[in-house]
Amino acid sequence: MTTTTRDISDETLAPRGRDKIEWAERAMPVLAAIRERFSRDRPLAGVRVAACLHVTAETAALVRTLRAGGADVRLCASNPLSTQDDVAASLAVHDGVAVFARAGEDRPTYFAHLAAALSHRPQLVMDDGADLATLVHTRHPALGDAIVGGTEETTSGVTRLRAMARDGALRYPVIAVNDAVAKHMFDNRYGTGQSTIDGILRATNRLLAGACFVVCGYGWCGRGLAARAAGMGARVVVTEVDPLRALEATMDGYQVLPIARAAAIGDVFCTVAGNRGVIGGPEFALMKDGAVVANAGHFDVELDLAALAALAPQRRRIRPALDEFVRPDGRRIYLLAEGRLVNLAAAEGHPAAVMDLSFADQALAVEFVLASGRELAADVHALPRALDEEVARLKLRALGVEIDVLSREQRDYLAGWRAGT
Structure with missing residues (x-):
């Protein structure tokens, strides 16, 4: 060593x-x-x-x-x-x-x-x-x-x-x-939500209002990101594999779709799932010309970058944290921060x-x-x-925020069972 x-x-x-x-x-x-x-x-x-x-x-x-x-x-x-x-x-x-x-x-x-x-x-x-x-x-x-x-x-x-x-x-x-x-309730939700949007905007300078923003994963990071994207005026689509989280996203007012369907309509994609291959070759192949792809999960394996390179072999860097991948038919996909944590690689975390x-x-x-x-x-x-x-x-x-303190009677009530109704 x-x-x-x-x-x-x-x-x-x-x-x-x-x-x-x-x-x-x-x-x-x-x-x-x-x-x-x-x-x-x-x-x-x-x-x-x-x-x-x-x-x-x-x-x-x-x-x-x-x-x-x-x-x-x-x-x-x-x-x-x-x-x-x-x-x-x-x-x-x-x-x-x-x-x-x-x-x-x-x-x-x-x-x-x-x-x-x-x-x-x-x-x-x-x-x-x-x-x-x-x-x-x-x-x-x-x-x-x-x-x-x-x-x-x-x-x-x-x-x-x-x-x-x-x-x-x-x-x-x-x-x-x-x-x-x-x-996790604060860092993952409020921190990731704000800093990921910051990274995407610094890398692209794109307007999010009116865009279809696809959030892949609805854990605490995904919740925060979806809320911030919606606050910027984007139409948010959530993809999930967990039925409870998918139900929560639906009840929160977001459209929930399989990634195969979301891939065809999204303008901006961001993975926050904590798993590998969340967006792969089949999904990249469905994306419209000009789609922006980012990752806010810890490891870049959330995006199948080898599949992207095979699908779109022509590559060039056009902004500090933005690479353009061009498919043989001319369609372009824009990858942010080389697929690494966009909130830290393209912004300040x-x-x-x-x-x-x-x-x-x-x-x-x-x-x-x-x-x-x-x-x-x-x-x-x-x-x-x-x-x-x-x-x-x-x-x-x-x-400067003050909160209440339980009285002795309240503590006893919560700790006991004899009081009934």
Whole structure:
């Protein structure tokens, strides 16, 4: 494994990155409150952390919080196109963090950076997509003995880790931060909804009003995206495989169609399903001239890019995050951000205010795992409800919002059964 302490694009970008981090931190009061306590109590003192996350200004705020708690953090990118080079430079230069991330890095570099993040034998692993966990279990199994636990930020990663747990392969406990209410109900819905629309608009500068916008998948991310697209005046079509989610989308007022029918009428397509091959060759073949295709799921496998290239072999880049694929009959399909996370590869990701909740959950999850030691089984665990509620209370306090408190009689009523009607 590598012993280098950083691999970033350009150290001279550090001042610009610091400005960006400071701007993000102004909208993250919950994480600031946790950082203040961490600085005082030092609950992570001496703990080696390997973090594979999107290297953005919001992530920098999380890393700075962990370091305030005493952690020795090594950071790499969880997506080759999501790194903000100025933020990476600032973390390395101003905060002394071992950062291994470059915007646009190729596949070998990406995996070299994963290995570099693991090179100090971490005691805790923070993942966004489970790439570090996968690497530990497939290529560096000896590291598993030193790892006390981990956290996972995204739906795709939780799915991977649960599969590992079912197979009996998972070597250490992992907190599914993605499943925490303060994370998925806000980050996935409001964050993904806004940032995905932002990425699509930055990449295309297209008008969404009046367009047919196809949302593939109606989980929390899909719900948020559909709502924001409808708010922009688009006619939203939802595709689903889950009957309950399809029914919910119908009751929410959207047209629900199989992807084979939606492919022929859509103007803009965005996958948020967390599965592979959501849009494949048959669907690309049905698309009208000028169709725009994007992905907001964690992995680019949601789009069958090989099938697209075979169907439309003529390709050219006409905008920074927009590639034109031309079919032999002249019909064009426009792919955004090379099929990777459009909200991060073509924009800046989620707003800091919503990442404040997600990364507060992350920070508390790290503290919880370390405090639990080896008591947790090697499985995927929920973040304790009390910690989730603590994050929500801190956010409400920062917003100046007050809520009611149950009386003793109300608590007794909810806890009992003898009162009847």
